[in-house]
Amino acid sequence: MEEKIKSPWPGPAGLIPVTSGRADDANVINRHYLDHLMVEMRVIDSVEPDLTTEILGRKFSSPIMMPAFSHLNKVGKDGRKPMQAYAKAAKEMNLLNWVGMEPDSEYAAIVDVGAPTVRIIKPFADHDVIRKQIAFAEAHGAFAVGIDVDHIAGRDGHFDIVDGQPLATVTSGDLKRYAESTPLPFIAKGVLSVADAVKAKDAGCKAIVVSHHHGRIPFGVPPTFILPDIKRALAGSGVAVFVDCGIDSGYDAYKALALGADALAVGRGILSPLLKEGKDGVVKKVRRMNEQLKEMMMYTGIADTHSFDPTVIHHS
Numbered sequence: 590m591e592e593k594i595k596s597p598w599p600g601p602a603g604l605i606p607v608t609s610g611r612a613d614d615a616n617v618i619n620r621h622y623l624d625h626l627m628v629e630m631r632v633i634d635s636v637e638p639d640l641t642t643e644i645l646g647r648k649f650s651s652p653i654m655m656p657a658f659s660h661l662n663k664v665g666k667d668g669r670k671p672m673q674a675y676a677k678a679a680k681e682m683n684l685l686n687w688v689g690m691e692p693d694s695e696y697a698a699i700v701d702v703g704a705p706t707v708r709i710i711k712p713f714a715d716h717d718v719i720r721k722q723i724a725f726a727e728a729h730g731a732f733a734v735g736i737d738v739d740h741i742a743g744r745d746g747h748f749d750i751v752d753g754q755p756l757a758t759v760t761s762g763d764l765k766r767y768a769e770s771t772p773l774p775f776i777a778k779g780v781l782s783v784a785d786a787v788k789a790k791d792a793g794c795k796a797i798v799v800s801h802h803h804g805r806i807p808f809g810v811p812p813t814f815i816l817p818d819i820k821r822a823l824a825g826s827g828v829a830v831f832v833d834c835g836i837d838s839g840y841d842a843y844k845a846l847a848l849g850a851d852a853l854a855v856g857r858g859i860l861s862p863l864l865k866e867g868k869d870g871v872v873k874k875v876r877r878m879n880e881q882l883k884e885m886m887m888y889t890g891i892a893d894t895h896s897f898d899p900t901v902i903h904h905s
Contacts, residue, residue, distance in 0.1 A: 599864065600664030606803055615801045615809030619835040622811040626844045627903045631890040638886035640879060642894045644852050645733060645774050645795060645829060647705065650683040651879050652894050653842055655871075656833065656856035657709040657778065659689030664864065671863050672699050678871035679704035685732065687854060690751065693725045705732040709778050712736055714748070714757035723771050731773055733795070736764075739779025739802050764792035776831075778802075781809060786819045789828070796829035803834065803856070811835075813848050817899060820849030839881025846882075847889075847897045 598605040608616045642652040655678070661671040672688065676699050679686035686704040688696060690711050700706050708726040713719050719736065726734045738759045743749035749756045759777075768775035774795035779802050780786050789797050799816050801809035812832045820830055832845045833854040845853045855878065862870030886892075889901045 598664065598860075599666070600660075604660055604663060605860070608804070613807035615804035615806060615811075616835060618808070619801075619804075619811040619813075622814055623835060623841055623844060625905045626813070627905050628843070628847075628885065628889060629901050629903060630888050631901065632888060633890075635887050635890045636892050638883050638891055639893045640883065642852055644685050647685075647732070649685055649852075651875070651882075652846060652850075652852040653875055653878055653882070654685040654831070654852055654854045655679045655687055655704075656854045656859070657687035657689040657707070658856065658860075659691060661863075662695065669867060670698075671867070673702050674867040675859060675863050675871050676700075676702040676704045676706065677868040678875065679706075681868070681872060682875060684875070685852070689737075693722070696725070697729050700729050700731065707731065707733045707735060707776065709735050709737055709776070711740055711751060711754070712738060712756050712759045714755040716763070718754070719767065720770065723767065723773075727771060727773060733774040733776055734771060735776030735778050735794075735796075735798075736767060737779050737802065738764075738777050738785065738789075739781070739800070739805055742805075761788050761792055764789060764794065768793035768795075779805075780819070781806070781812065781815060783815070783818050783822045786822055786828075786830075790823055790826050794828060796831060797823075798854070799830060799832040799850070800834050813845055816845070816848045816850060839878040839883070840885055842878060842882050843885040843889075844902060846894065847899055847902050849897075849899065 594607050596607045640651045642649050655675050665671050676686050680703050686706040689709050708731050710722045723734050776796045777789035777794045778798040779800050780797040781801050799812040812834050829851045831852050832850040836855050837858040859871045859874050862874045
């Protein structure tokens with residue numbers, strides 16, 4: 590019988606997965622890895638850095654992006670809508686917003702906030718559901734669209750079922766058909782190997798998210814560990830490489846960018862301020878992360894987000 594973990598989060602049990610703290614928990618492994626990446630100092634001739642970042646052809650104020658959260662409106666209190674709240678923060682700060690599994694009606698309400706938004710769709714066994722959600726995203730002005738390639742297995746070793754909808758493996762052919770079916774940039778989220786990164790590139794994906802989806806895979810390698818290998822494998826392809834999982838500070842963000850990420854999503858880092866303070870809490874958190882990121886860029890002589898150098902990173 591699977592051990593029940595007490596959740597600190599509001600809402601229905603299991604809605605927001607929590608870290609178990611056990612040896613197989615990829616989130617624990619990831620935190621340990623990030624904390625053991627050291628940064629050397631290069632301060633002579635340093636300047637105050639510019640965080641302006643181009644993502645899939647559009648300029649944003651920072652390489653920090655909102656996460657592809659799902660279902661958070663179910664934990665909102667007093668009529669608050671956390672999904673719309675962090676979209677409002679993205680709009681206010683000129684950041685790219687992401688949305689995970691939401692019904693069309695909820696997705697439309699989030700997009701109506703006005704932030705450029707990526708819609709990430711689950712790998713439903715019913716391909717018609719995926720195609721319809723892609724079309725809905727197009728019709729509602731999505732910035733890009735993509736699919737969670739990693740959300741397939743349940744803890745029972747069978748394909749997972751989410752909200753009563755069976756999931757299934759995404760094949761290379763599936764990815765290619767989805768990418769070709771839309772004029773929007775198509776993104777594969779949940780890439781954690783060079784093999785999958787190359788398959789996503791060959792299928793026509795314009796971007797990938799290097800991620801283990803908050804530890805879906807036991808003993809998963811940290812995204813920042815595999816990131817440099819993926820970056821090298823995709824060099825010259827034009828495929829944007831994003832990363833998430835466990836990025837909680839601007840210092841974490843710096844390490845991800847130095848190791849090759851074009852941009853990064855902060856998830857759990859904004860969850861507590863989002864649920865406690867709404868939009869203002871998210872804005873406060875991301876502003877502090879931007880300050881920390883610029884601090885580290887000044888200490889290492891990085892003038893802008895095009896100039897990161899992986900040789901400043903050392904493994905303790």
